[in-house]
Amino acid sequence: MSESAVEWPAVGLTLRVDGHEYPVPQVWIGDSLLAVLRERLDLDEPRDGCSIGECGSCLVTLDGRPAAACLVPAVAAADRDVRTPQDAAFEAAREAVVAANASPCGFCAPALTVAITDLLRRNADPGPAAIREALAGLVCRCAESGRWIEAVARAKEAGVGDGGTRGPAGGDSGEMAVLVIEAGETES
Amino acid sequence: MTEPKFPADLRAEGMLWMGVRRSPHASAAIRGLDMRAARAVPGVHAVLSAADLPGYNFHGPRSIDQPVLAADVARYIGEPVAVVAAEHPALARRAAERVRVIWDPLRPLHDPDQASTAPPIHPDGNVLHTTTLAFGADPATLADPASAESAGRKVVRGEYVFDGLDARPAAPAVVIAVPNGERGIEIYVATVSPRGDREVVAQCLGLPVEKVHVIPTRVGGADTHREDVGLQVQAALLALATGRPVKAVVPRDAPAHPGRPAASLRYRHVVGEDGALVAVEADILLDGGAYASTTIDILEEACRLAVGPYRVPNVRVTGRVVRTNNPPAGRVRGGGGALTCAAYEAQMDAAGSAVGLGGLEVRLRNLLRPGDLMPDASDPLGKPAAAPVPIPDCLHEILDTPMPSFPPGPDIREYPGTVGRTGELTRIRRGVGVALGMADLSNPTQLGEYATAVVLVSMTPDGPAATVACSAVETGSGLHDLIRTTVERTLGVPPERVAVRAPEDPGSLPSSTAVTHPAWVHGSAVEAAAKQVRAKLFRPLAEQIGIDGGLLKVIDGYLVSHDDVFHLPLDDAYRQCLPPGRVVRGDGEFRMLAMPALTGTSDSASVAVGAVRAVVDVDTELGLVNVVQVAIAQDAGRVAVRDRAVHRVASGAVAGVGFVLSEGSDLPFGWGEPSTMDAPEVVVAALLETAEDAKEEIGPDGLPVAAPPLGGMKPVGDLSVMATPAAVLAAIRDAVGDPQGGSPLRLPLRPDRAWWVLELR
Amino acid sequence: MGPDGFGPSGGDGGFGGGAGAAGPAGGHAVPVRSGGSPDGALVFGGEGERPGFELGTFEDDGGEDEIAERSGSAAAGAAGRPGANRAGNGSAAANAPMAMAAADSGSDAAGASWFAGSGTAGVPGVSAPGTPGGSGTAAETTPAPPADAGPPGAASGPAPNPAADQPPIGPGLAGSAVTAARSLFGPQTVVEAVQVLAEHPDAVIIAGGTVAMPDITAGRRHPGTVLTLHRCAELRGWSTGSGEVLLHAGLTLAEMQQRDLRQQVPALNQAVRTVGAPHIRAVATLGGNLVVGPASADLPVVLAALGASVLVASADGVRTVTVSDFYDRDGVPQIAPGELVVGARVPVVEGMQGFMKIGVRGGISRAILSIMLAVDPARRSATCVVGAMALAGLPSGTGRGGLPTLLRADHADRWLAEQVDWDAAAIADPTVYETFGRLVADSLVYGDGSGTLGGGGDPYRRKAVEICARRALLRALPPLGWLDQVRELQKRADFQRAKQRVERAEVERAEQARNQDQ
Incomplete structure (x- = not known):
């Protein structure tokens, strides 16, 4: 098959990012939202860590819900409310991340601010297990999770998530208690 | 203030994207390349192969054996063969696929055990390096069953197999090459070794060094061990061919960062009835991958550290690193010490169980003390350990750390298996x-x-202020904080008034090759420069009392002389010596030639020791492990920036948990890396400051100071990575009541390799 | 005990309260209409009947567009029930929420010089399909911007890159081959979606993006045509009927954690919590999970054990196939070109459901194995399914090993059904648990038993399946008197924890006091 048979269809679309409208011409239909945010709109804070949805570095919110921008086709983000970590909504969490020194190299810091904000919006008072579960999708190689837990605590003190509680529908279903003792066994 | 940018965040006008045609074969001869179809793709600006490289096609940090682009043979899956520059990353990838390669697949060599005898896969042969470190009698004779038995000695054998581990920083490998007319080519890359990179790139491109400018960008991932320099050459080659900037991003499914080599270690410990170690024999085999990279250093390090912090009179360590058709390996955090520590500590537990004393007791009876011999490449008879070796202090600290409560729960997420819901309290x-x-x-x-x-x-209205120009790259490990602290300790300028920036003349030679000990090398250079400033600045005061300016130092807000006779508040000293408008400059450099020269006493080996206690919960039926807590105490020499040091140690423990339980280069990116749900509570119980107050030795030229910066700082980042896996393994052995712990032991210890699940034996 | 427990599904006494119980929950606007009769909410028709395309009823979101009109007539011939009731609702492309405009290459000043600007390069996408060359109205909704594609609000963002004046990706892309006239479709109804698929069987279908986007970005797939489903309200959410729930293909994993759905099918939430991070669950869909299949997704295991069926739509109508039959031996879903997975029908039963998974690391992870046990007291049956076995037998654990990926343990299930005292919902003989585990593990051996799942070459999975099946059964159908034992043990564990917390606090206080003294 010659390359001429492979087409590169492109469309123009309008993205609503951090409250601004950006008309973007000639977007290849295979481009991810991440590629457009970074390469066309020059917004660097959704980081490009892996492009395959594994590392969480490109975290943004889409209509208020968290999403890995590398997994969202740009064409599907048109006219939806995209918030990058640069949005003012994440400012308080960002300060908490910095104060806790939760991201030594700074690469994961933007994603962490979004993840923390999202967690606190869903769950106003997460325990350590809930924090660990909520942040487990961020691959970081230089931070220690104790600092992340501290960052969440600081963000909570700063009022992140207040008034925005979406309830458990957002995904965190709280404590995981199950009956976990086998019959006839006793603890030694 | 704008933050510095990661290389992926840099863009240039008219920028093109690099695509790479990679080898799908682990071993194949290249019989021909047809690049016409790729060139014909609209939007493609250049398609280049090894034949288009004007300079030398090989590079390598040790042995110059790795091609920038494979020319006649591809030696591992994913090896670059041709590169494409196109308008869009996806277009570049598609076009690269259109490079037609006529492959002649060869039989690949994957097993390092067979490398020595297999036909060579590289003109330099399959054995990259061998080494033997020995002193005392040959352990083999002491381990001889007959003599061992008659002397009441026990022989403990063990085999330990480690999978390879990709170093995968959170930030991907990215290079931007920008052609810049007369100036030559600029390369933006997250490197900590711009000077070394520059020379390699110039040689490969056939350019004079001054035409190549390697500009370090922000580094993600707090590690100094990065992708190989070939990526820079590839991007620069395309940029020069097209006259446009080229961005190269290595996708996550391609090998980018040389990682820890796969290894197998065979040990034999001979231990007396009283628990004293009589002899240790170790044989270490590393899989270096297709090219040498830095695996030779890892082998040497592993061999030097093969015995551990123990006193053994008879030692023989043999090591070999071989070439295979696996991706090239290199150094990651912990280095060779991470391999041997898990092995020799398992041996110690086995020895303790063999003589009935228990592992801890056997360790205590054999602790390394200053003056004890250690294996060393520079001295065939071994080298005595230098003081201090504060292992008992470290042990006390970790054993005093409060234990986490048991049982875990009731939330099942605290059980082994977590959200997988397999946990049963009674198991x-x-x-x-x-x-x-x-x-x-x-x-x-x-x-x-x-x-x-x-x-x-x-002088500023707030007081004295300092600017440091150096090429130290902040990777997140706190290097710039360390530099500020160094200036503070030397000059009394508070850290908030110390600015750290790149060298003022961007055209000047970037001046660093500090890769393995950046804190040490940069810290020492900065310290030397600051001392020169101090000597110049306060010379008038020193002359008043008739001493050299170099003999004044800053202590607790005072400027004091070496004999403590002169004592002046620092504020007064600055008022007298630093009028507004005056700028005092100090130049420092630091050259690390051979390490023994730095440690002060070249006839002894300086070590940093530490102790780690791990607490684990094990689901004994399913082989699942949850590391609950890791407590660490280590000798840090001197702690410059405590918060950063603590963080570095703690993150090393998390990396160690990944090493031992899940990570491996067989898994795609993101599958095995420890997540927050795998990370234990980390308690940094102590960072011991064992360094004595450094003697202020300042040469008249302000040049090399023969001591680590700040009078004895030791690198803190690696020890927790090395010792945490060993502690976790020991804890698992304790939990399942199996002090031998399965042999051969294969790591990482994923559930399906859990030796204690009986059916797996 | 939390809602995640093996509590009976439907904490309010089980399902049967009608659809009224299934209102939209929480803040997520899942367009489920809770009103109406249960039957009315499910327009699927019975077996053998040619069903229409309606997947439950939804509130009209006013987002109809002319594609419905156009395709309505086209579909009318093919499908028994054309979407005629949806067509003709008026509305216009201008109101379409998605502002996809034709690319106006002519006025795009940023075009690189080599870009063969073609007047027909426009992509009408959903706005005006079938209108070659891009419709003028669509173009007007998004006037071609000036060359500067940089953010208007750049001042508030980071320092603009000097190079931002020229979009780096930019228009150059389209030059390689003049863009297709019809390459992007964002249908709002299933009728439209299958119509598009009928015409473009090779279209890349994107719902959440978690399946297709990594392949596209890595260059493994090159989309000539993209069909995005995010505007298709019919595919969102879930609805209830008599004795079953209908999960629509666009139901996200995060939505499966909603309380209302959790109460009816608790296993969904159990499984979802082992999959991906919150930001993956928020976009990943049931449809994607079903299409990926049990080789790497966890939901097929759950659905197979629950006896669910997959609904697959095409221009010919909707076919229903059980989850077990939906996959071949290698876990590859049986979907023909032009077909679209539109949902799954899940029977609601009162019994216990338990999903378990062992991953390559703790927490959220790829599965080494997963297992699901569902008990149906009404039918007096239990079903155990084992999944995610594709990782088995592979030294690398990274791909397909040619092994079955979804295995039923029918023999063990039948044997178990006879051992249970269904009236007491308990098992009298304590050896049943061990035996059941062994039977489940036995049923996984096939072939000659060597080097295959559960056989000599894979002892871990055999052992682990045995243990997990035993533990799952213990939780689902406990022995008589077991609950009292559990409570006693848990009380003791609680006491132990509390005691240790106190002790630890004391040690820490003493430590602090000592430090202060020094």
């Missing part, structure tokens, strides 16, 4: 394990490292 056994670790600071095979620094001090 959880808790185990506690202790491991001792050792990093050596005297690396006789150390590559030369070099750094320069300039310190400028002037």
